[in-house]
Amino acid sequence: MSKGVVFIVSGPSGVGKGTILGQVFSRLDNCWFSVSATTRDPREGEAHGVHYYFLTREEFIKQIEQDEFLEYAEYVGNYYGTPRSTITEHVEAGYNVFLDIEVQGSEQVCRKMPEAVSIFIIPPSIEALAERLRGRNTDSEEKIRARIKRAEEEIALAPNYDYTVVNDDLETAVNEVLAIIEYERSLRWNED
Numbered sequence: 001m002s003k004g005v006v007f008i009v010s011g012p013s014g015v016g017k018g019t020i021l022g023q024v025f026s027r028l029d030n031c032w033f034s035v036s037a038t039t040r041d042p043r044e045g046e047a048h049g050v051h052y053y054f055l056t057r058e059e060f061i062k063q064i065e066q067d068e069f070l071e072y073a074e075y076v077g078n079y080y081g082t083p084r085s086t087i088t089e090h091v092e093a094g095y096n097v098f099l100d101i102e103v104q105g106s107e108q109v110c111r112k113m114p115e116a117v118s119i120f121i122i123p124p125s126i127e128a129l130a131e132r133l134r135g136r137n138t139d140s141e142e143k144i145r146a147r148i149k150r151a152e153e154e155i156a157l158a159p160n161y162d163y164t165v166v167n168d169d170l171e172t173a174v175n176e177v178l179a180i181i182e183y184e185r186s187l188r189w190n191e192d
């Protein structure tokens, strides 16, 4: 059986990475989502162990000290990190492994796993992103402003990624991500 591929998916908070990945997972077999740890509070509908492992700051720092993260970063006042645990095992078992992480985490993973494929999801405009963040109704205006400022800094780094996908129309964005996955897998099949 051929090995799986690690896909890093980055893009500003609110750009729709979760929705795109949800669609991709419903249409493709052999996908495995790496659940991150975070110190931010759960949003409505988010479950521990499904969307994130929700940790206190103390728990997170302890896990950093025990070297339990493949990468971690601070993002708008909270820690986020990828547990090392089972990524390699899933790749070996043929799964396409997906990491939904921000730009600093992506740099760390690309250094440690140069074979990883990185995809950056861009909003059609900053205005559209701001509207989406406000519509989510989960963050204070102050947090939303911080996320928009961070989004502008992140978008400037999009050229460092292997691929960029604009999430203007959801179906088009999903199809583009599916095409990237298929293409990258086919490159590996040829290597086997």
Ligand code: 5GP
Pocket: 009, 010, 011, 012, 013, 014, 036, 037, 040, 071, 072, 073, 075, 080, 081, 082, 083, 100, 101, 102, 103, 104, 105, 106
């Ligand atoms: P949110 O609070 O909106 O769920 O996520 C904020 C940002 O943190 C998003 O850009 C998301 O991709 C990123 N993120 C989520 N998990 C991780 C992680 O494990 N590591 C890093 N570096 N970023 C993460």
